[in-house]
Amino acid sequence: MTTNVSQVTATINVLKQPTRPEWVNQAIANLDIILLDHSHCERKAAGVAINLMFCYPSHTLLVRKLTAIAREELEHFEQVNQWLEKRGIPLGNLSSPPYAAKLKTQIRHQQSDRLLDSLLVSGLIEARSHERLGLLAEHLPQPELAQFYRSLMASEARHYGIYWLLAETYFDSKVVGKRREELAVFESEILATLYFEPRIHS
Numbered sequence: 001m002t003t004n005v006s007q008v009t010a011t012i013n014v015l016k017q018p019t020r021p022e023w024v025n026q027a028i029a030n031l032d033i034i035l036l037d038h039s040h041c042e043r044k045a046a047g048v049a050i051n052l053m054f055c056y057p058s059h060t061l062l063v064r065k066l067t068a069i070a071r072e073e074l075e076h077f078e079q080v081n082q083w084l085e086k087r088g089i090p091l092g093n094l095s096s097p098p099y100a101a102k103l104k105t106q107i108r109h110q111q112s113d114r115l116l117d118s119l120l121v122s123g124l125i126e127a128r129s130h131e132r133l134g135l136l137a138e139h140l141p142q143p144e145l146a147q148f149y150r151s152l153m154a155s156e157a158r159h160y161g162i163y164w165l166l167a168e169t170y171f172d173s174k175v176v177g178k179r180r181e182e183l184a185v186f187e188s189e190i191l192a193t194l195y196f197e198p199r200i201h202s
Contacts (some may be wrong), residue, residue, distance in 0.1 A: 005026050010043055014127050014160075015179065015189035023132070023194060023202065024139050030198035031145075032089050033154055034136075037199045039080045039095055041129065045159075046073035048122055055117060064161050083148065100125060100202035106183055116171050120180050123163030124187050125201070130156035132200055 027034045049070040053063050085089065103124065105118040130153055137150035167176045195202035 009066050014164075014184055015131060017191070019128075019132055019135060019191070020194065024135050026194065026198045026202070027132075027136065027200075028055060028139060028141070031140075032087065033094070033198050034200060035080060035084055035087065035088055036092070036094055039077060039084060039091065040096075042073050042077035042080055044100075044175070045126070045129075046070045046077065049073065052118060052122075060169070062166055069159055069162060075153065076152060083145065095197070097195045097197065097199040097202045099190055099195075099199075103183070103187060106186055108129045112171075116167060116176065116179060117131070117183070118161050119167040119170075120176070120183050123160045123167070123180075124183055125185075126156055126160035126163060128187070128191075128201060130160060 041137050043099075046069075048181045049066040053070075056062055081091065103121050107121060108114055133152050133156060137146050137153065140146040140149065164176075164180075167180075
């Protein structure tokens, strides 16, 4: 089924370009794959938060905030897996789109730069996730599943807000703002061409 989408209304002010309507059509036409990819995304998001805690164990606020994010991402992972089970979709491997890998190429290697870039890249991914889950909530023809995605949006917004907060806690706000702009432009360029396989971040 193809949904004609004339305008995408869910936008996040940090994102330089909104998601194109073609993604919505692709996602709805391949919903089982999108759900499976969403499961992988939630698991990976928990892993990112946990890895940052291991890398920066003396950053007390970071550890506390990311502990909460990791816990919530794993709860979402379980909830998505319940939808997979309900729809008879087995858990399994799925190739990743180039989105996150390309974004991570922008993370600099020097210690202080690496923390800033890691927080901002994670925040951008969460911001894009918030936008795209909102689009699914708006356009999915199945009301119950649409409501599920709507229920996740507040968490995604809170997550990217926490990553911005942490960046501005440990770094000068002007430095954060300049680097976030640079990364946001790069993020939008990655998504300028629709990935040929349906994914949350395609």
